[in-house]
Amino acid sequence: MKIAVIGTGYVGLVTGVCLAELGNDVACIDIDEEKIGKLNNGIMPIYEPGLEEMVVRNKASGKLRFTLDIGNSVKEAEVVFICVGTPPKANGEADLSYVENAARTIAEVMDSYKLIVEKSTVPVQTGEMVAKTIKSHNMHNADFDVASNPEFLREGSAVSDFMNPDRIVVGCESQKSRQMMEKLYAPLKAPIIFTDIKSAEIIKHASNSFLATKISFINAIANVCELAGADVEKVAEGMGLDMRIGRQFLNAGIGYGGSCFPKDVDAFIKISEKLGYDFRLLKAVQEINDMQKKHFINKIERALWIVKGKTIGVLGLAFKPNTDDMRLAPSLEIISRLQEEGAIIKAYDPKAMEKSKLELENIDYCDSPYDVAKESDALLILTEWKDFLELDLKKIKHLMRHPLIIDGRNIYSPDVMKKEGFSYISIGRKEVV
Numbered sequence: 297m298k299i300a301v302i303g304t305g306y307v308g309l310v311t312g313v314c315l316a317e318l319g320n321d322v323a324c325i326d327i328d329e330e331k332i333g334k335l336n337n338g339i340m341p342i343y344e345p346g347l348e349e350m351v352v353r354n355k356a357s358g359k360l361r362f363t364l365d366i367g368n369s370v371k372e373a374e375v376v377f378i379c380v381g382t383p384p385k386a387n388g389e390a391d392l393s394y395v396e397n398a399a400r401t402i403a404e405v406m407d408s409y410k411l412i413v414e415k416s417t418v419p420v421q422t423g424e425m426v427a428k429t430i431k432s433h434n435m436h437n438a439d440f441d442v443a444s445n446p447e448f449l450r451e452g453s454a455v456s457d458f459m460n461p462d463r464i465v466v467g468c469e470s471q472k473s474r475q476m477m478e479k480l481y482a483p484l485k486a487p488i489i490f491t492d493i494k495s496a497e498i499i500k501h502a503s504n505s506f507l508a509t510k511i512s513f514i515n516a517i518a519n520v521c522e523l524a525g526a527d528v529e530k531v532a533e534g535m536g537l538d539m540r541i542g543r544q545f546l547n548a549g550i551g552y553g554g555s556c557f558p559k560d561v562d563a564f565i566k567i568s569e570k571l572g573y574d575f576r577l578l579k580a581v582q583e584i585n586d587m588q589k590k591h592f593i594n595k596i597e598r599a600l601w602i603v604k605g606k607t608i609g610v611l612g613l614a615f616k617p618n619t620d621d622m623r624l625a626p627s628l629e630i631i632s633r634l635q636e637e638g639a640i641i642k643a644y645d646p647k648a649m650e651k652s653k654l655e656l657e658n659i660d661y662c663d664s665p666y667d668v669a670k671e672s673d674a675l676l677i678l679t680e681w682k683d684f685l686e687l688d689l690k691k692i693k694h695l696m697r698h699p700l701i702i703d704g705r706n707i708y709s710p711d712v713m714k715k716e717g718f719s720y721i722s723i724g725r726k727e728v729v
């Protein structure tokens with residue numbers, strides 16, 4: 297099928313490239329000249345496993361192109377995906393101005409039937425507004441349908457998530473659009489949930505909010521475990537083996553970050569409020585998430601007593617492993633707070649240091665975890681990169697000024713750390729001092 301993808305950000309790029317990989321003719325459109333230029337020269341704007349190879353392959357075969365030309369790309373397409381950003385406004389609501397712009401532009405140029413699919417995460421009822429906007433700017437009186445097809449891509453495994461989804465959600469309201477979406481996704485052999493547009497929009501917000509709730513729930517349990525002297529890892533294991541609960545997203549830590557959960561939970565609270573429902577459960581989820589970072593900072597302060605003048609090594613900056621994304625990473629708040637208190641910060645992250653340099657100043661960025669450990673009074677684990685599991689702990693201990701590890705991701709076993717001679721403080725487990 298001929299496809300146009302408007303917006304070549306994270307979602308648009310992965311969607312466009314994967315649809316080309318499935319055999320479609322795809323035009324990825326953006327207004328950012330530099331980005332399109334770079335993509336046309338094979339330079340990726342983001343790091344995502346498997347993406348670059350796929351771009352190169354599909355560009356070479358002519359299935360994929362990157363362009364600034366929205367007019368012709370939309371005219372030629374049968375399906376137009378809206379993948380533009382929906383950033384939060386100051387009050388937490390989603391800013392839908394880019395979506396409106398895209399809808400208006402599509403309406404102005406389309407001169408034959410188009411299926412317009414909203415892929416960006418949007419509040420319920422956006423589909424109605426998109427349809428209304430298109431209707432009122434439909435210059436050539438072309439037929440069209442609107443559908444909602446939310447993405448469930450995780451950063452770090454977005455390509456594989458697209459290619460092997462648990463489910464595909466499609467909200468559409470005509471036989472024709474349903475058949476087109478069926479045809480588009482047939483190669484993926486995944487269950488497709490067809491529903492109305494509003495339910496599809498809610499499925500996206502409800503899914504992300506539920507996952508965020510699971511994380512805040514286990515973080516609350518971790519706090520109870522600390523007070524009671526229990527072990528949250530064992531509790532999560534015991535709970536997770538119940539098929540109805542499941543072990544995933546029960547990893548206690550320093551709270552969720554990234555470009556989706558904080559923004560989506562906030563937007564869902566706001567849209568519920570507008571509809572007349574006070575979503576107190578989600579407000580508590582947010583509150584626990586904020587508290588979790590503060591609680592971690594308290595642990596550092598308690599362990600070091602005086603933070604001013606101490607050298608603190610940070611392992612991991614990205615909001616989670618396998619990505620270079622720093623958006624709303626817990627490391628930002630934690631490091632800034634320690635710097636305010638006068639700490640000297642050294643840091644290492646396998647992928648996120650370049651992006652971190654744009655956000656955090658006065659950090660000694662190091663070439664390896666061992667450089668970070670050198671002369672440090674404490675080592676913090678803020679992202680659970682696999683590399684950190686394979687560290688030579690004897691060497692780390694030897695390099696540090698004081699063998700203290702404060703682990704915000706529970707990557708080590710307290711027993712092993714005790715044997716290795718570290719003071720070890722983690723989340724929801726007994727402290728080794």
Ligand code: UDX
Nearest residue numbers: 447448449450451545546547551552553554556615616
């Ligand atoms: C998420 C959703 O998973 C995805 O379906 C949606 O489309 C976009 O948002 P992503 O933001 O890439 O994806 O990250 P995810 O892997 O879900 O992790 C989000 C945050 O939760 C990270 O900060 C992570 O560290 C944290 N997390 C996750 C925990 O603290 N504990 C867990 O058990 C799981």
